Amino acid sequence: MRTDLRTGTPTGTSEEAGGGTGALTGRTALVTGGGRGIGRGIAERLARDGARVAVHYGSNETAAKETVAAIEAAGGSAFAIGVELGRPDDAEALWEAFDRHADGLDILVNNAGIGTASPIEAIGEQEYDRVFAVNVKAPFFIVRHGLGRLRDGGRVINISSGLARTAVMPDKVAYAMTKGALDVFTRDLSKVLGPRGITVNSVAPGIIDTDNTAELLHGTPDGWARAAAISALGKVGSPADVADVVAFLASDAGRWVTGSWVDATGGSLT
Template sequence: MVGKTALVTGGSRGIGRGIAERLAQDGARVGVHYGSNEAAAKETVAAIERSGGSAFAIGAELGVPGDAAALWAAFDAHADGLDILVNNAGIGTSRPFADTDESEYDRLFAVNARAPYFITRLGAERLRDGGRIINISSGVSHAAVLPDIMTYAMTKGALDVFTRNLSKVLGPRGITVNAVAPGIVDTDINAAWLRGEDNKDAWAGAAAMSALGRVGTTQDIADVVAFLAAPDGRWVTGQWIDATGGSLA
């Protein structure tokens, strides 16, 4: 990916950071987007640079009017074009159906579905022919394994539909569009319940869901994204890639 420019939304922490670091390792110059945690984004950039890679941080709150335009204005200050777009940023919820109110529903769709739609629509103007778009979905969009997060799952289902249709729209330009669906991944966001003293069985339960008998890592997901972003992934488009470690098998 030497000479390529990538943008990873929500790239400062968790899965996004793993993706940003892997793309940089493969030679891409990576824009690390953050919503509010500038310090985490700068640390991700510093880690990439310490490893010999190239990266820059850009901040833009998602889920608010004008979010996509603000993100691209910040990006344009650092780069003159794009080769790889990873729509990773998202928010989750643990509130069940009966407790979800309209404001939470609207917020989830604004960040998880509307933002990547318009980020991609404006980004298509900057994306060079032969480029890559990778949307980070979730295993819960294809199976009701965690029904208490139904609204979150619905947002990811919308992202999956977007992925399939967009692959037809941008295919004539040689641009591939795919979705990668993680299962349970060991990130700082999940640490409280995976490793919490009050939920000692959570780690074993999460590992048991996978056919491979362990909890996923950010590297597991980043490696799948890297394949799709690289030349080897050129003939894969419009696909939903199960990266749950066989949790849905």
């Protein structure tokens, strides 16, 4: 049965609902980098499950508003907030924007990030500092300044990467290092927030079909096939594949999972 996103009432088929359950009705979620790619998939899925979703964007306001419009067209509730991460006081600015729309938070998804970095022989200090500022420092201080807004029993979900556990792409070492740091943050934060009933987990995608991977997948005639061969399932993942894992962790069904690194690579590490 399809569930009305505002009331949780069954109204149609599960196929029409795209997997929505109403399990998050009454909760508020924030998805950083929620306008495109994996972030958009997560934002739309959480909204289908009933959450009111803050769709954060750094620079692409159009994409964020399109995501909000898609959520609303499906019967959900969402709003966009724009703050460029990786700059001084970015976390405070993000929460100031959030506070204009909501008075508390149940689910925080730290998804925004720079998705690549130059090889060690080419990367300069400015690029290195930038990727760490966006991928590590920003999530840390978003949580730091959001502690008073995050309700007891809430969820923090950090989007990591399979590259944190494998050297299959050693040319992206700086990027992989940021995800390793994010995973340590997940582990320790789970102990800090556990007494409040807040779970904290990392979800690690593999190669996902987004605009960020367009060159890898479509830049050569065999790009897609080579990427699919990395997965034990012989496929390239979609944003929905990751969003479904996040939705589980965000729901009551995921209440006993915390401090974990969840492999969402489609078996790319096997």
